[in-house]
Amino acid sequence: MGKLLLLLVGLVVLELTVMIEVGSVIGALPTVGLLILTAVLGSSLVRSEGIKTLFSAQQKMQQGEMPGREVMGGIMLALAGLLLIIPGFVTDFFGILLLQPWLRNKLADKLVGSSQFRMQMGGFQAQQPPFGADSIDGRQDNRGGTTIEGEFERKE
Numbered sequence: 001m002g003k004l005l006l007l008l009v010g011l012v013v014l015e016l017t018v019m020i021e022v023g024s025v026i027g028a029l030p031t032v033g034l035l036i037l038t039a040v041l042g043s044s045l046v047r048s049e050g051i052k053t054l055f056s057a058q059q060k061m062q063q064g065e066m067p068g069r070e071v072m073g074g075i076m077l078a079l080a081g082l083l084l085i086i087p088g089f090v091t092d093f094f095g096i097l098l099l100q101p102w103l104r105n106k107l108a109d110k111l112v113g114s115s116q117f118r119m120q121m122g123g124f125q126a127q128q129p130p131f132g133a134d135s136i137d138g139r140q141d142n143r144g145g146t147t148i149e150g151e152f153e154r155k156e
Contacts, residue, residue: 015088022089038092042084045099050077072108 023031057070076098083095097103 011090015086015090018089019087035087035089035092038089039085039087042092042095042099043081046077046081046084049099049101050074053077068112069105069108072111073104076104076107 019031019035022034026034053070053073057067057074060067060070080095080098083091083098
């Protein structure tokens with residue numbers, strides 16, 4: 001806990017130092033405007049990248065594969081969004097780095113390939129589409145189950 005607190009205090013001091021330096025070069029109002037602009041543009045980019053990641057995860061699940069890379073990519077996109085919303089140029093830099101698909105995929109592959117992640121997943125092997133889906137429209141696969149037929153009448 002002490003290391004995390006020290007890291008956060010160091011980050012705040014670094015951010016303030018960089019903001020003061022940038023403000024002394026371009027002025028206070030343009031610095032604030034630049035910080036607001038990076039937050040707005042960053043959140044827009046996080047949204048579009050998140051939608052791409054969601055569609056990719058859905059495709060993998062429909063193919064019966066585990067979307068490990070996409071899950072990790074989504075976590076990194078959430079972290080990128082948080083870093084971009086926090087006012088400061090240093091956090092914006094790291095947030096923009098996490099928005100880069102090549103870097104995000106490389107980090108996700110490394111994290112998904114780690115033994116810790118595999119242990120958490122319990123060696124999941126997809127033998128069938130997830131959730132028992134029989135087709136893309138999500139109908140349940142009832143083979144081997146009990147079917148009860150009957151008639152009903154609506155009374156109003």
